[in-house]
Amino acid sequence: MSGTPGHTTTAILDVTIPPLDSEAREAAVDRQANLTKPPGSLGRLETMAADIAAMQSTTEPTVDPAAVVTMAADHGVTAEGVSAYPQSITAAMVANFCEGGAAVSALCGAADIRNVIVDMGVAGEVPPAVVDHHITDGTANMAAGPAMSREQALAAIAAGRSVVSEQAAEANLIGLGEMGIGNTTSSAAITALLTDNEVAAVTGHGTGIDEETRAQKVDVIEQAIETTTPDPTDPVDVVRSVGGFEIAGLVGVTLETASRRTPVVVDGFIAGAAALVAAAIEPRVVDYLLPSHASVEPGHEAQLDALGLESCFDYGMRLGEGTGAAVAVSVYRAACTAHTEMSTFAEAGLDTE
Numbered sequence: 474m475s476g477t478p479g480h481t482t483t484a485i486l487d488v489t490i491p492p493l494d495s496e497a498r499e500a501a502v503d504r505q506a507n508l509t510k511p512p513g514s515l516g517r518l519e520t521m522a523a524d525i526a527a528m529q530s531t532t533e534p535t536v537d538p539a540a541v542v543t544m545a546a547d548h549g550v551t552a553e554g555v556s557a558y559p560q561s562i563t564a565a566m567v568a569n570f571c572e573g574g575a576a577v578s579a580l581c582g583a584a585d586i587r588n589v590i591v592d593m594g595v596a597g598e599v600p601p602a603v604v605d606h607h608i609t610d611g612t613a614n615m616a617a618g619p620a621m622s623r624e625q626a627l628a629a630i631a632a633g634r635s636v637v638s639e640q641a642a643e644a645n646l647i648g649l650g651e652m653g654i655g656n657t658t659s660s661a662a663i664t665a666l667l668t669d670n671e672v673a674a675v676t677g678h679g680t681g682i683d684e685e686t687r688a689q690k691v692d693v694i695e696q697a698i699e700t701t702t703p704d705p706t707d708p709v710d711v712v713r714s715v716g717g718f719e720i721a722g723l724v725g726v727t728l729e730t731a732s733r734r735t736p737v738v739v740d741g742f743i744a745g746a747a748a749l750v751a752a753a754i755e756p757r758v759v760d761y762l763l764p765s766h767a768s769v770e771p772g773h774e775a776q777l778d779a780l781g782l783e784s785c786f787d788y789g790m791r792l793g794e795g796t797g798a799a800v801a802v803s804v805y806r807a808a809c810t811a812h813t814e815m816s817t818f819a820e821a822g823l824d825t826e
């Protein structure tokens with residue numbers, strides 16, 4: 474375990490999330506009504522700008538500089554044949570992130586977003602450029618026993634918090650991203666437990682397993698829940714039982730980012746599972762969550778419903794890495810830029826009488 478000395482107590486869960494600034498929101502709504510367009514004509518872009526103004530407590534909401542934090546770790550449950558790909562893909566993709574060859578690399582490059590790559594527990598060599606919070610070489614197989622210890626879950630959350638303060642403190646918006654073969658299994662288990670849904674209703678095809686394998690995946694998750702007996706009212710126990718190191722890390726990223734009045738863009742199904750855990754730890758965190766795409770994974774909608782979010786766009790995406798968040802940054806940037814750069818009717822000398 475590295476990088477998290479002294480942070481394995483529950484003090485790490487004590488985050489103060491400031492209330493949204495209602496005056497900043499009102500000022501933003503007023504400004505929108507005076508910009509050179511019919512009121513409401515920019516639709517959701519108007520509410521996005523007002524939401525970000527209320528989060529950042531400012532009259533000049535901005536997403537820049539923006540960062541996507543992509544956390545990677547392996548999952549012992551891959552031994553149960555729950556993914557279409559082998560575990561070794563996790564480490565290989567981390568190398569690909571570092572070389573700029575992954576989808577998230579391209580999409581971050583296209584939208585002027587810094588992509589921070591973190592090793593939370595990859596079972597394999599990773600390039601030295603990666604931020605090192607390696608807990609251990611992947612979780613244990615949750616079908617046979619808890620994925621991790623409570624101490625490891627807390628250490629991973631602590632690591633996520635420190636990534637924000639040490640690697641992304643300047644960011645005015647942070648997107649969640651992840652890489653970890655097998656992590657849709659873990660995310661489905663978390664989602665079933667925290668949204669009170671049947672496992673079968675929130676378990677999908679992940680990287681592309683067939684229907685028969687999906688049925689096995691449901692059985693594996695049900696077995697894991699039976700074996701590890703997570704307490705659904707204790708979010709850390711849920712992570713300990715059926716979580717992943719990258720998911721726990723993203724819980725910490727979410728909590729820390731929200732505590733800084735900085736918006737968090739939730740990505741797909743795995744990031745959504747992390748957001749559910751963060752919201753179970755500190756419900757106020759939902760004030761700082763912004764949606765990105767609607768994932769193809771069937772449990773994503775249940776997550777968004779539980780978090781009170783409506784997806785921003787539906788392009789049939791099901792990748793993760795932070796790709797949806799990276800695309801969404803351009804939408805939120807557009808909303809903020811229109812809000813801050815447009816003229817009011819008075820400034821433009823436009824008379825509507």
Ligand SMILES: Cc1cc2ncn([C@H]3O[C@H](COP(=O)(O)O)[C@@H](O)[C@H]3O)c2cc1C
Pocket residue numbers: 555556557558562566651652653654655656657658678679680681792793794
């Ligand atoms: C080449 C490749 C790149 C990826 N990038 C993200 N994922 C996505 O797929 C994995 C989850 O799906 P499952 O639970 O079915 O294994 C995660 O790593 C997720 O980020 C990828 C998967 C693959 C194969």
Ligand SMILES: O=C(O)c1cccnc1
Pocket residue numbers: 657678679680740741742743744768769770773790791792793794
């Ligand atoms: O929704 C996602 O984020 C997702 C779905 C399938 C595989 N990996 C990620």
